[in-house]
Amino acid sequence: MALTKTEIIRTALAILDDYGLTDLTMRRLADNLNVKASALYWHVANKQSLLAELVNQILAGLTMSESGPEPAAQEWRRRLAAWSMELRARLLEHRDSADLVASMRAIGLAGTELSAAPSSVLQATGMDPEHADVAAQTLLYFILGHVDEEQQRAQLGALAKAGPAAEPTGETTGEAAAVSYRAGIGLILDGMAVALPQPGHPDSG
Amino acid sequence: MALTKTEIIRTALAILDDYGLTDLTMRRLADNLNVKASALYWHVANKQSLLAELVNQILAGLTMSESGPEPAAQEWRRRLAAWSMELRARLLEHRDSADLVASMRAIGLAGTELSAAPSSVLQATGMDPEHADVAAQTLLYFILGHVDEEQQRAQLGALAKAGPAAEPTGETTGEAAAVSYRAGIGLILDGMAVALPQPGHPDSG
């Protein structure tokens, strides 16, 4: 039967996971689909737009949690923290995804609306739009930068498999990364709190 | 006379500035030096190590300001803010430099010590080493992410030169970027302040 875009994207993601972004070439992708490279150009305009679709796929369904019953003063913080954890989890599912998302975002091809969700949470809590956008972008830069370094480090660590002795690292690195991730998110949320109307403050209660 | 490493690096930086990172190829670099591509491999091990030297060159001489006469409680903030502005200014001198620095950092080839300076300022102000490292990294991710987007946007804007009408953008974009940069840095510094011993607090004065 004929090649479908869905199948192309699925195979591309498999190559990404198994061999990484630099090995995800149009020729190799075509090979895995038992087709010549030129055949791909009937289904996609070029490599960049294919990569953009991969990013959309990776980020699809990422949602901000609903408002809970707790006081609004804590709510924004819990929601942004949970969203940040979910985004990291999603990125960690695909090799080199943080690098890929950051690249596509930088040239405006995909993932550009990623900071809209955290920004609107902050605006709903009383932050003005300009500060909310900057704060959301700051959060996103941290997330992509941190996860990118995690993924790059994991790859360097995978090369040390044929190393001299059995080192006690492995699961440890992932845990340490999660801890420093949470700490960085916490720092940024603290910074946001300063710019937010204080709940116990005289002119707000 | 014979080719020198200094000359190679200087020419590579010139190509980077004029044509961008994707056009900085070994073959084009060799052409600009009136030499064949294979000749470059007598002077550098491979392209990556050459890029690492470019990063070192771009970041060379970047320094943290000395302590001033003001109270320590404000000092760390002024020093980190000034350092952040200096780093941005240095990055803006070379096209695609934020992308380049982030890439080299991610694989541990250059710029890895970049967060050492802000971390030690925070430690000198009383923050414990673990939190100081996380805070410094958070600052750095923001800086590289923000400047990368600035530089990418500037390039997209340069393509709109043959656009329909004379738009009022141009100098405006750079100013807006500087404003949001300062705002983001401010937010991160606010987050750091929360983790720092408070000067007016009972158990510190």
Place this chain on the structure above:
DNA sequence: ACCTGAACACCGTTCAAGT
């Protein structure tokens, strides 16, 4: 409509051979 064949204009890197 969908794919192949063949080409174009490139890459980074190696290495024997020249000087």
Place this chain on the structure above:
DNA sequence: ACCTGAACACCGTTCAAGT
């Protein structure tokens, strides 16, 4: 010591031609 020539094993993309 320093560089060239020639090759190897690749890239993304286009496009006439096949079915």
